[in-house]
Amino acid sequence: MIQNLRLYSGLTMFAYVLTHLLNHAAGIVSPELMETVGDFTTEVWQFPPLEILLLVSLVTHFLLACGRLTGRRSLRLRNSEWAQMILGLCIPFLLFRHIIATRIIELGFGVSSDFERVLLDLAVFIPFQGILQAITVIVVWTHGCIGIHFWLRVKPFYPKWRGTLGTFAILIPTMSLAGYGAAAAEIIRRAEEGGRKYVFGVLEAADVNQAAIDFYENALIPASIFTIALALAPFGVRQIRQTIDRAKRGPMLSLPNGRFVRVPPGATVLEALRDAGIPMASVCGGHGRCTTCRLHCGSGTDQLAAPGEIEAAALKSIQAPRGMRLACQIRPQNDLAIAPLMPPNATARDGRRPGGLSGSERQVVSIFIDLRDSTRLGELKMPYDVLFILNQFFAEMTEALRATGGYYAQFTGDGLMALYGHDSEDTENTILQAFEGAAEMLRRIEGLNEHLKSELPHKLRIGIGMHMGKAIVGEMGPPGRENISAIGDTINTAARLEAQTKGHGVPLVISKTLFDHGPIPLPENAVLHEVALRGKDQSVAYYALDAMPDLTQTKR
Known part of the structure; x- marks a missing residue:
């Protein structure tokens, strides 16, 4: 259930980001085309039910991701997993200025967020924010693409379509940034040619008022502190949890080569093995979808909790025999003898074998x-x-x-x-x-x-x-x-x-x-x-x- 919530909330936000970037691409032609296309892309998301869904998805996805990070007993992750985690934690800090300057002051102060006004802010008044916005596009899109890659890589059809999807993953942000840059350059040209008359005309048409400007300026420091705290909080909570766990004696895993590994209280076998520096296959990143972390469990198996819904479905899909469990799903409370059944470099295709x-x-x-x-x-x-x-x-x-x-x-x-x-x-x-x-x-x-x-x-x-x-x-x-x-x-x-x-x-x-x-x-x-x-x-x-x-x- 929790994994599905994280997946679907992430897909909802990815759909919003995709429409937003396609909207930006129209800037290659003109800012006016961006505005026209926006009626069919970003404006759709301002329909109250969809806007509520987007907000709930944002909060849910971030809380579940932080909860997963907080619950990790080991941070021995693959480079792609580190990249996804760090990029995701950076997103609130990178986005909050843009959200305040657009949707919040639009709802709170009646300031229009049409593209000409927003581009004037980003290209003329606050060029630093304009550069930051371009970086945000790359960060958000990359985070989403890594997540979708993790989701799809266990699907049988993915190897065939991976090249095509990868092409689109590069083409879409490239077109978006090109459109954003072209539209910003056009606004700069208009400001230089039209001078104060053009600038104040745009601000007046957008109903920009001093109360909205004051709110934006006063919100910057508190919002910066809050978003930085959000990014660091999971690591702090995790450290406190680990300190408490060290005072407890966890169960012991015994491996076929005679090695023993202590399992921190509440940790999965996969986390314990990785923390001990023992290579272990896990194509899906420990979500119970790829089955490459399969184990044969010996003595102590009877004391394991029965497979949950996710593990049971995965084991059924590969017709697993008695004694086989997934390292990413079992959290032993007693000593357990295990034997990994796949090499550390096992692929998603290997995981589909019976x-x-x-x-x-x-x-x-x-x-x-x-x-x-x-x-x-x-x-x-x-x-x-x-x-x-x-x-x-x-x-x-x-x-x-x-x-x-x-x-x-x-x-x-x-x-x-x-x-x-x-x-x-x-x-x-x-x-x-x-x-x-x-x-x-x-x-x-x-x-x-x-x-x-x-x-x-x-x-x-x-x-x-x-x-x-x-x-x-x-x-x-x-x-x-x-x-x-x-x-x-x-x-x-x-x-x-x-x-x-x-x-x-x-x-x-x-x-x-x-x-x-x-x-x-x-x-x-x-x-x-x-x-x-x-x-x-x-x-x-x-x-x-x-x-x-x-x-x-x-x-x-």
């Missing part, structure tokens, strides 16, 4: 593919020629997987490991896709032989081993280079079955399990083999096939 893929048992079909006679190929061809052929081979195998719903899980020199069903619960469809993938690989090898006929000393051949069963599927590999793969007896068995293709002299060795549970009928001439594979105590039943089964005759 939670179970961080390490869970799944029913999968594992396929091992090996290129035959690759050693002989290396003896007969130059290294770069071999590299070219291998690249063609892997490209074709990868495309076969992509076309049939498989996942390229592991590179094995002159072969690869593929997975089917790592993100599905439909066993029959998974098996069918795996058979289709194997058939597509065999077809593509034939096509590759034809395409590279002049380059090959002999025809390329592959051996394919297929098996189905339970495996631990998750992100594996060195830090920062993880990829989805699998481990377990099912994977080892598939690898051993692929090795059997050499002994039988066939391209396919498929475990009996796949035919028992899948929709593919067993070929009539298939012979069942049951042997103890290398490294295994129990025997495995399989079929050695010299051609793919008929996939058009699936069982109904």
Whole structure:
């Protein structure tokens, strides 16, 4: 609820700023066009319900932002987060003069705030304020754009539109400042040519009076002090809170590497880890939207509070298994064992992966593919020629997987490991896709032989081993280079079955399990083999096939 209030109040103000800047851009033509365009942009916001909404949004957004800053136990923030926070705290100080000189004296003293009068103030009477106003445009717009970036970066469509939105983010303030500068230059020219007659004519038409001028001058110092106090108050409150917290003993986090981290009372796990200098992914800035700060919680999990509305929705969206929580949302009151499940450089795209893929048992079909006679190929061809052929081979195998719903899980020199069903619960469809993938690989090898006929000393051949069963599927590999793969007896068995293709002299060795549970009928001439594979105590039943089964005759 609070996050939504902060978001929607910010979007309301951003809409106002956007219309205001578009209004400024009309100044490229003339101040009069600014006034005309203003009837359809800024003037709309003076409709009482909208003006009240804008004022409430301003107060709400600022209070919630200050409350978030006050509640932070750690100020170890990313540069973009620091920029957004500092720019936001500067906005009241930069804006108050302009607000007093326009809307407040308009409501309190009947002074018109038409663009010609305002530009006369900013360009002729108080040029310093004119420069400050240009700086304010940049600060307010940048603050808003960073906030929108934080909001959108977890959305799937954002990477595609980021460049376009970035272009508009630069173009709009540039046009606004150009219009503001052009209109100000025109007012200066008119003042120089018309002299006192022009200046007093504008002031008289705007009903500028001494009471309004006195009010503005008398309000400057108190308003300056007040806005500076507003900016500094969250830091002061936060410091007092931290001083009180130091007197309390917070719970302890234990990490897999044996390190322990003290959690300040009321802090989130994300704040505690960052304060301890432990890198932790958090693309959305700790708002519970990206799920990149996901953790596996061990001992102490039962004493955690149940997920709130935001965390529950995020965990549901990634089908999180039991024990997974978000570091930015949990505030432990007791000692807790945790294990971060994503690298510190995880992206928004990583956060959209199903939670179970961080390490869970799944029913999968594992396929091992090996290129035959690759050693002989290396003896007969130059290294770069071999590299070219291998690249063609892997490209074709990868495309076969992509076309049939498989996942390229592991590179094995002159072969690869593929997975089917790592993100599905439909066993029959998974098996069918795996058979289709194997058939597509065999077809593509034939096509590759034809395409590279002049380059090959002999025809390329592959051996394919297929098996189905339970495996631990998750992100594996060195830090920062993880990829989805699998481990377990099912994977080892598939690898051993692929090795059997050499002994039988066939391209396919498929475990009996796949035919028992899948929709593919067993070929009539298939012979069942049951042997103890290398490294295994129990025997495995399989079929050695010299051609793919008929996939058009699936069982109904």
